[in-house]
Amino acid sequence: NAGVTQTPKFQVLKTGQSMTLQCAQDMNHEYMSWYRQDPGMGLRLIHYSVGAGITDQGEVPNGYNVSRSTTEDFPLRLLSAAPSQTSVYFCASSYSRAPGYGYTFGSGTRLTVV
């Protein structure tokens, strides 16, 4: 059982380039989400999904796109990378609507935009 798998682990982009951060889970989880972690700011929600075909914006969605065509996959697309998008990105998933149930996080993608 792999849990939540994120690829790549590290990436360097030039300003203006686009790329897709991959996230896959094999736990049949309904909920999936993307967070970014920046120093002193905790984790901030970018986009989230409550099921295949359903996505919504989080706190910091600008510059990012998502889609959820299958239960397993939830890719995050950077449309035109900017230095402000340098961050560590985490994907998370959960099967339960019970709010006290914790999310399972991937190990993260460290992105640097130069």
Next chain:
Amino acid sequence: DQQVKQNSPSLSVQEGRISILNCDYTNSMFDYFLWYKKYPAEGPTFLISISSIKDKNEDGRFTVFLNKSAKHLSLHIVPSQPGDSAVYFCAAPPSVSNTGKLIFGQGTTLQVKP
């Protein structure tokens, strides 16, 4: 507007003693609170949660206390162990009906000295 706040960036305690990590929130609509632990180069892992109808939840060495009138919660670790050294985040879903997203605090780095 930071709805979940962890005002202490770091905490250092001696092995065997109690660690107390604090979290304040501003939104009285929060019904659940969660604590996550994060080691370097890994994703956060769920630690413990508490419902707003309770004032205490215990799981082994970890206990979370909730003071609704003060909009304050704390995580107690007793006894502290060197392996507990990590960043701890408190988090809350904005509402019971919207559990697809979590709002995180900034995190507190705990160092447990042998």
